[in-house]
């Protein structure tokens with residue numbers, strides 16, 4: 254509905270949330286004759302612009318005379334209103350993350366195209382009795398294709414007749430063909446609950462039954478804690494079936510787009526149809542269709558990245574968060590939210606079950622289960638009956654490879670053995686590129702990013718030095734830019750490309766594949782390559798953490814971890830947990846179906862508790878020790894953490910501002926403040942960074958404290974930014 258003329262006396266004012274960084278909704282006038290309700294999606298003037306917004310709950314500001322108010326300029330009739338639960342969810346996420354509520358709403362209204370009805374498709378068909386002026390072979394093929402009188406889309410027809418679209422346009426101009434409106438795409442087919450069921454193992458059955466029973470309780474959280482390959486997916490498929498049986502929609506969140514392809518196929522095997530997909534790699538047009546489809550209820554199941562949490566489901570009845578421990582569920586920039594935690598909130602507000610699944614649950618979820626807030630279901634064995642892989646440490650202090658090589662003799666022998674038996678092997682190193690550092694042998698010059706405090710990483714495939722923080726790249730020079738020496742540059746340390754080079758030298762006959770997110774070809778290529786590996790088309794895979802996540806490679810028998818210590822050294826309270834999770838996940842890729850898998854961890858610290866826990870497969874020992882350590886230090890989940898990150902282009906000014914922020918902190922003995930300290934990544938994209946950390950007891954309202962603090966503290970200006978990160982996962 255568009256308004257051209259507004260009456261003088263408006264009868265109604267409302268608050269409208271707009272997608273800008275202001276603390277609350279603005280007040281607008283409703284044009285006479287129009288009606289809106291909370292949640293109505295609108296367009297409103299804001300300064301010189303027109304922006305999308307939504308009518309929000311709560312009173313409009315009575316202090317403003319209605320005459321002074323600008324009016325809503327457009328009401329969207331084909332989308333919205335956003336329901337009460339979604340509105341409360343937006344408010345809640347804003348409250349929790351300290352983000353302006355409008356910025357959270359922006360995540361809901363991300364697809365502007367979705368707010369319009371889908372544009373009808375125009376097609377063409379032949380007009381009886383009309384002949385073109387000249388009957389070329391191309392024209393003849395078109396008319397031949399249309400002989401049955403059916404309408405075709407232009408592109409479909411061009412393809413089928415093997416002609417260029419201009420041939421069809423020419424025929425339309427001559428009125429030999431006429432354009433017609435094609436019927437809208439039919440609603441997607443519904444999942445079939447009993448399309449193909451599996452017989453669950455006893456442990457799976459117990460979990461599935463428990464989760465299904467929870468649907469009667471309203472809000473609940475279940476944690477499926479099952480070893481890699483234990484059949485967690487089959488269990489939550491039963492939960493999805495239950496949601497569908499109750500005529501509710503279901504959402505599955507995955508941490509990595511590269512996993513969706515395999516998930517789509519598995520879902521189809523189970524339910525006979527593909528679910529809807531939602532992530533950054535889906536085209537805007539398809540995303541608009543999903544947005545509309547979940548809102549009108551025609552799409553029943555969505556599989557998506559974290560942002561799918563903000564879709565306007567008509568009747569959401571289940572959220573599954575698979576690989577719930579994964580750091581990718583945390584968004585660091587703009588609205589810093591953790592999709593796993595916010596999924597629990599959405600389930601709570603919508604009074605429906607949330608299922609978290611992982612082979613290596615987060616400490617948070619384990620503690621929530623121990624304390625009775627979540628119900629934990631343990632799947633101790635693989636569904637196939639296959640044993641978990643045998644894990645070995647290779648002590649790199651004594652048994653490492655010769656200089657300039659990275660694969661120890663024992664791992665080379667295991668690779669040889671695996672290959673000779675026709676098995677697949679995976680070498681894991683969480684470092685993209687060829688080498689993490691390049692230096693000049695003559696003068697010691699190191700290649701650093703001009704915008705970030707980070708070394709440039711050599712990528713041999715691309716023949717470039719690349720910054721992994723800002724994307725800056727330069728060509729690898731022939732001479733040292735500092736001393737001019739020729740052929741004096743050396744690569745220091747390995748990345749996956751260098752490991753692949755070593756593998757190719759050792760096993761020239763083997764089909765070796767590098768899987769890393771930065772390779773040319775993007776997600777499409779990755780999907781294809783994942784499938785190649787799955788089908789046995791590669792012998793040795795060299796991969797980054799991408800490969801560690803949930804993928805099922807039935808022929809994978811051996812996993813070698815090139816640097817098991819890589820994650821342990823950070824100033825990150827979760828370093829041990831993250832390393833444990835990553836290594837357990839990646840070694841868990843071995844022998845999932847057939848058993849007989851083996852894993853080798855190359856380490857300089859074989860006695861580190863994380864390595865010991867992995868080797869002895871004593872997960873509980875690791876969890877218990879880590880939980881005790883966190884409790885002792887008052888760290889999450891026993892305490893609450895928030896990071897304040899101050900950044901700016903002028904170093905001294907940024908630091909001074911960070912100090913001023915600290916001075917403004919309200920006195921509160923229960924809160925420990927740390928910093929400001931220069932961030933480990935002291936500069937990103939030309940911005941200097943300082944971090945402050947607040948640690949508070951669990952029962953304290955840390956958000957309230959921060960609001961009070963930032964409310965009276967200095968306001969960032971002059972290009973300085975202050976970002977709040979509640980429960981930070983990233984400490985760089």
Ligand code: ADP
Nearest residue numbers: 451452453454481482483484485486487636637
């Ligand atoms: P997870 O999600 O725990 O890693 P999956 O659900 O991927 O495990 O299951 C691992 C493999 O075992 C898959 O190939 C799956 O099809 C198979 N599987 C799982 N449960 C069963 C079952 N009850 N009967 C037969 N095969 C199963």
Ligand code: ZN
Nearest residue numbers: 702705720723
């Ligand atoms: Zn950079």
